[in-house]
Amino acid sequence: MFTKTNILRRFVPPYKGYMALNILFNLLATVLSLFSFAAIIPVLRILFGLTQTQVQWVEMSRVTGLQDTIAALRTNLYCLLNEQIALHGAGTVLLWLGLFLILMTGLKCGASWLAYYFLIPLRTGVLRDLRLQLYDKILSLPMGYFTEARRGDVMSRMTNDVNEVEFSIMSALDILFKDPIMIIVYLTTLFVISWQLTLFVLILMPVAVFFIGRIGRSLKRASTKGQEQNAEILSSIDETLLGLRVVKGFNAQGKLRARFLTLINAARTTFNRINRRYYLAHPLSEFLGTALIALILWFGGMLILSDNATIDASTFIYYLVIFYSIINPSKDLSKAAYGIRRGQASLERIDAILNTRSDILEPAVPKPVRFDKQIRFEHVHFSYLPEREVLTDICLEIPKGQTIALVGQSGSGKTTITDLVPRFYDPSSGIVSIDGIDIRRFTTHDLRSLMGIVCQEPVLFNDTVFNNITFGVDTSQPAPDGLSWQQAVEKAARIANAHEFIADMPEGYNTVIGDRGSRLSGGQRQRLSIARAILKNPPILILDEATSALDSESEKLVQEALEHLMCDRTTLVVAHRLSTIRHADLICVVHEGQIVERGKHDELYALGGYYTKLVDMQA
Numbered sequence: 001m002f003t004k005t006n007i008l009r010r011f012v013p014p015y016k017g018y019m020a021l022n023i024l025f026n027l028l029a030t031v032l033s034l035f036s037f038a039a040i041i042p043v044l045r046i047l048f049g050l051t052q053t054q055v056q057w058v059e060m061s062r063v064t065g066l067q068d069t070i071a072a073l074r075t076n077l078y079c080l081l082n083e084q085i086a087l088h089g090a091g092t093v094l095l096w097l098g099l100f101l102i103l104m105t106g107l108k109c110g111a112s113w114l115a116y117y118f119l120i121p122l123r124t125g126v127l128r129d130l131r132l133q134l135y136d137k138i139l140s141l142p143m144g145y146f147t148e149a150r151r152g153d154v155m156s157r158m159t160n161d162v163n164e165v166e167f168s169i170m171s172a173l174d175i176l177f178k179d180p181i182m183i184i185v186y187l188t189t190l191f192v193i194s195w196q197l198t199l200f201v202l203i204l205m206p207v208a209v210f211f212i213g214r215i216g217r218s219l220k221r222a223s224t225k226g227q228e229q230n231a232e233i234l235s236s237i238d239e240t241l242l243g244l245r246v247v248k249g250f251n252a253q254g255k256l257r258a259r260f261l262t263l264i265n266a267a268r269t270t271f272n273r274i275n276r277r278y279y280l281a282h283p284l285s286e287f288l289g290t291a292l293i294a295l296i297l298w299f300g301g302m303l304i305l306s307d308n309a310t311i312d313a314s315t316f317i318y319y320l321v322i323f324y325s326i327i328n329p330s331k332d333l334s335k336a337a338y339g340i341r342r343g344q345a346s347l348e349r350i351d352a353i354l355n356t357r358s359d360i361l362e363p364a365v366p367k368p369v370r371f372d373k374q375i376r377f378e379h380v381h382f383s384y385l386p387e388r389e390v391l392t393d394i395c396l397e398i399p400k401g402q403t404i405a406l407v408g409q410s411g412s413g414k415t416t417i418t419d420l421v422p423r424f425y426d427p428s429s430g431i432v433s434i435d436g437i438d439i440r441r442f443t444t445h446d447l448r449s450l451m452g453i454v455c456q457e458p459v460l461f462n463d464t465v466f467n468n469i470t471f472g473v474d475t476s477q478p479a480p481d482g483l484s485w486q487q488a489v490e491k492a493a494r495i496a497n498a499h500e501f502i503a504d505m506p507e508g509y510n511t512v513i514g515d516r517g518s519r520l521s522g523g524q525r526q527r528l529s530i531a532r533a534i535l536k537n538p539p540i541l542i543l544d545e546a547t548s549a550l551d552s553e554s555e556k557l558v559q560e561a562l563e564h565l566m567c568d569r570t571t572l573v574v575a576h577r578l579s580t581i582r583h584a585d586l587i588c589v590v591h592e593g594q595i596v597e598r599g600k601h602d603e604l605y606a607l608g609g610y611y612t613k614l615v616d617m618q619a
Contacts, residue, residue: 204295
């Protein structure tokens with residue numbers, strides 16, 4: 001059950017100070033509003049000529065009991081009012097009462113503003129915390145999560161659902177902090193004025209709550225469906241943008257438009273239903289409030305006109321003013337309840353990510369990372385799905401300082417083998433170890449600090465060239481070899497054959513390269529990612545088709561640089577261009593998840609097996 005208490009317990013603890021100040025000023029504003037309303041009673045008595053009624057001053061010391069005390073205070077106020085009218089005239093007293101009303105209203109408005117003033121940091125802070133929690137969770141989730149989850153759905157939860165939480169739940173926080181206080185204070189005052197009339201009102205209230213509650217309960221289910229449809233729309237847009245070249249090349253615009261139209265029409269129908277119910281809250285509350293007012297007028301009139309009247313006409317009008325002041329916060333509270341039900345659906349979708357447990361577990365007592373001897377795969381099996389094994393009984397030793405190449409057809413499992421080394425995935429069975437220690441006994445941070453990775457698809461960010469190359473290092477620390485970071489970046493770029501085209505850019509290393517490096521060619525993007533790995537200067541290099549996007553001239557230069565760089569490093573290379581790995585210390589041929597051949601280039605070619613066929617096809 002998603003209640004006000006749950007909201008406060010989950011979101012508000014870091015901002016208790018702001019919450020306390022908000023509640024304090026809301027309470028002060030409510031009390032001041034009662035004083036401003038109280039000016040109505042003497043004004044009405046003057047206008048209706050009731051001040052001429054003879055009343056006697058009551059000694060407060062002789063009064064006992066709450067009801068008698070209130071009656072005595074009221075009587076003494078009337079006596080004081082009569083005296084002031086006799087001394088200064090009714091017009092002057094009306095002016096004083098008007099000034100009192102202005103003063104109380106001004107103080108009330110000031111207190112209300114201060115309540116909002118201290119609520120704003122709470123609202124914005126809670127949204128910041130929620131976004132940060134979600135972003136941190138996305139960063140910490142294993143790669144396996146994203147092979148199953150749709151990227152558009154994840155993006156929808158981080159954008160649409162967070163926005164829905166902000167709109168529905170955070171906007172309701174001021175109502176949750178303010179309106180209950182107003183309702184409690186006003187109801188208490190109404191009981192003091194006339195407990196009979198207030199009891200009559202409370203008997204009628206459950207009827208209104210019943211009708212409002214029935215509408216609200218259906219909002220959560222519809223909102224969940226609506227957010228799922230939004231996720232499908234975002235996924236469709238994401239797929240269209242990524243595949244726009246293919247869409248246009250195959251003249252498939254009409255097919256995608258039809259699919260997109262179906263999605264947005266379904267979402268439109270769902271949100272029509274949601275919003276119609278949501279906006280029913282205000283008119284329904286207003287109708288029920290008016291019906292209550294009419295019944296109160298009838299019942300209050302009966303009390304006034306009875307022989308033993310417990311309330312006079314001016315006090316009854318004051319009662320009505322206070323009761324009518326309850327209606328607006330009650331309506332707002334009902335709309336806030338609707339909003340919370342809508343937001344609950346989005347929050348549950350967000351929690352589905354926040355509560356996801358990573359299967360890449362950190363060790364309770366981690367071992368310090370050292371790499372002095374070898375990386376070893378011992379009878380490793382792996383599968384993304386239980387029914388289909390991707391790797392079968394992989395046994396491989398990678399001595400320190402050697403270059404091991406993995407070759408084979410696409411989909412044979414080469415990249416999966418490399419992904420097990422930095423623990424992007426854990427094997428289903430078997431062990432991957434460094435110097436005889438299972439890598440699951442190292443923290444992922446320490447393990448990955450040993451490695452530099454160049455992916456088949458260059459991954460760059462919408463930032464400067466300098467920041468993309470320094471992405472994997474801490475620039476707050478001194479640069480290596482006594483260089484400045486600018487000099488170190490340029491050195492890495494020269495090794496990767498990237499300095500020349502960077503220097504030709506408008507702002508050199510400070511040029512922003514666009515979303516995913518869109519302002520660069522494929523070869524330039526790849527060379528920047530190679531420069532990033534070179535700058536990190538790791539003991540282990542993982543090169544997954546690192547030169548696949550380069551032209552022949554650039555490939556030759558970069559390959560020479562990489563070979564020079566790999567002399568003192570352990571390198572695991574995935575290659576389709578077999579010419580780039582002829583001089584590897586060991587070449588492993590992977591076929592259908594198994595290493596079927598291993599050896600040096602000449603040895604494997606002489607076998608006349610899988611490797612020979614691959615070389616001949618490329619020749």
